[in-house]
Every structure is written in structure tokens, then in C-alpha cells.
Amino acid sequence: MRVTAHRSPAPAPRPGALESLLERVSLGDQDAFESLYTAVAGSVLGLVRRVVRDPAQSEEVAQEVLIEVWRHAARFDAAQGSAMAWIMTMAHRRAVDRVRSAQASADREHKAGLRDHSPAFDEVTEQVERRLEREQVRRCLERLTGLQHESVTLAYYRGYTYQETAEVLGVALGTVKTRLRDGLIRLRDCLGVAS
Template sequence: MDHLRAVPAGVSPSGEASVGLGLSDLLKRSSRGDGAAFAQFYDETSTRAFGLAVRVVRDRAQAEEVTQEAFLEVWRSASRYDAAKGSAIGWLLTIVHRKAVDRVRSAEAASRRDTSYHQDNHAVAHDATAEAAEATMEARRVRSALGELTRVQREALELAYFGGYTHTEVASMLDLPVGTAKTRIRDGLIRMRDAMGVKGS
């Protein structure tokens, strides 16, 4: 991962090392232009960020690009991080996941354009519109249901289901006992199911 390490343009790496500071504090310092704090934040989180990107895009070269793009956004928008809404690592991984999904969708769209000449344009347009409408409605339901969760439940669910991490990995990332992580994920799923009006089996 050393070849990934790069402080964004305009970031001054000068400054004292922020030894002993948590990730949230490093983000706060980064928001004030502290390049040393940002470099330390990168060092402590880049392996997890890259791992998530690889899981989603399935290509190491593209995962490296996604990771760099995510950290560049972190540097530019560190001031928007709100510790009351979730952990620093959760915030970072949400950005990584979003960018990785965008990369996958972009690649899929390019692939579809390459083959669309041989397809029935009218039928495809109709099906795509219906599918897009259905996907949009479902996404709204999911976002609404996520809003019903507590912060800790939402954080655990996002890592487990959007990030693709195992219960053990989620527990490690959130510094929790495995049993506690499992409970948060289970309770969050139950609450989401109820919010979406889905009957349990």
C-alpha cells in the first residue's frame, strides 16, 4: 500500500506528528489544513479503505484510483464530518463505497453502450425505465428505513451490508465485542424490516 500514499496537492506535510490522537481528532485537524494530521489519518485507515474498494470494484488498479479519490474528498470535505453522526472510519468507508459503486456503474454503463447497437432500442428503453423507477422507489424506502435506526445500528449495518465486512471485521473496526456487533446488526435489520413494512418469516 506504500505506493498509494500521497498527500493531495496543496497539502503541506509539515507539522508535528499527531501521536495519540483518535481518527476524529485527526479529521478535525485536517479540516484546518494540518497536512501531518491528514497523513497520519491516511496511514491508519488506507488499508481498510483499499480493502473495501477492492471488494467492490474487483480490480486492484481501479481500487487504488478509487481509494485516492476518496481520500482527496476526505481532505477537501473534512470540515463536514460530524462525530455525532458516526465514527470517522465509518464516514471514510461510506465515501469509499460510494465512489467504488460509482466506478462499477460507470464501467457497466460503458459496457451496455458497447452492446446496445445489437439490441431492440425501444424494448430496452422501456425495460430500463421501469427498472430505474422500481430501483428508485426501493432506494427511497431503504434510505427512509435507515433513518429510523440508531446511529450505532446504522453504522454497523452500513459496514456489514454496504461495505461487505463480516461480523468479526465489523466488531474489530468499531472496537466492539463480536457479540455486541452481531446484536447491533440484528437489531438494525429488525428495525429496518419493520420500517419497510416487511413481515418476518
């Protein structure tokens, strides 16, 4: 089966349905997997696409995730969370891995292209300025409260959505938004950026 962006959204499964399907999938039940696939494929593709951006790669990653669900359904533990959370966590991790892999590949190609190139004076100055700016951002991040720092890190450095950040931190969405707003205001003030 191929995950595509043109699938119509599946109706929301009843509570416990995905967990039951995963249990049957862990026993090799292909019909259960087909039902599970229909129920979660659209959500998996949506999440992956938000992270990966490229439609073709997103479909590929979503398919890999669903194959992983088929192969590792027995690892699901309902005591650790819902089936949808387990699947979406797997999808998010796989998508982030793909982005990191693509970035690492691009970085390697870039470094290979620069091997014989000695940077001009202006490039060296620019690198020093960027390094100093990064250090200033780090110092300003350290001045945030622990809760603000954690929220900003998840949302802006790890790529989590506000809702995902709220789920990871176990707080309400409004609380995350408030922490992020306050943290960004403090960062802006610390960095001396005009609003």
C-alpha cells in the first residue's frame, strides 16, 4: 500500500479501537492492519509532511512508518500511552531523522565543494559575527525561566508544533502559548531587537 496525499480523511476511530487493532496486527492480522492503515495514514502523512516538506519524501517516510508499525506492533504498550500517540511519535521521529539525514548529506556535499576553496577575508569576518550572534542567543536563552526555555527549545529548535509541545510538557495549549510569548519577548529584549 502506498500513502498518498489524496486520501480522504478516515473517520475518527472509537476509543480503544486503534489499540485493539494494534494487538491484532501484532499477531499478523492483515485485515486489522488494513483497518489501522485506513484510520491513521492521513494523520501520519500530515505530520510527516509538516516536518519533511517535500511531498514525495513525505509519502516515502509515511510508508516507512506504517511498515514499522506492521513490524513492531507487538512493542506497543497501552500503559505508556495511546496507539495514536505511539504511531505519531514514531512518525515524528522518522520524519526528523529524514530531515537530519538530508541536511547532513547537503552539508557533506557543501564541505566537499569547499575543500579547495580558501575563504576570503569577508567570509571569515562573517563567520566570526555569526558565531558571536549564536553565543549571544545562547546567553539570552539561559536567562529564560526553565519553563520558557523548555517550551522555546521544543517549539523552535526541535520543530514541535504548539500542540505537540503542550503534550510533551503535559500542560494546556494556552499555557504553552503564554510561555512561548513571554519567552520570545524576553529573548527579543535581551537581544536588543526592535519590535
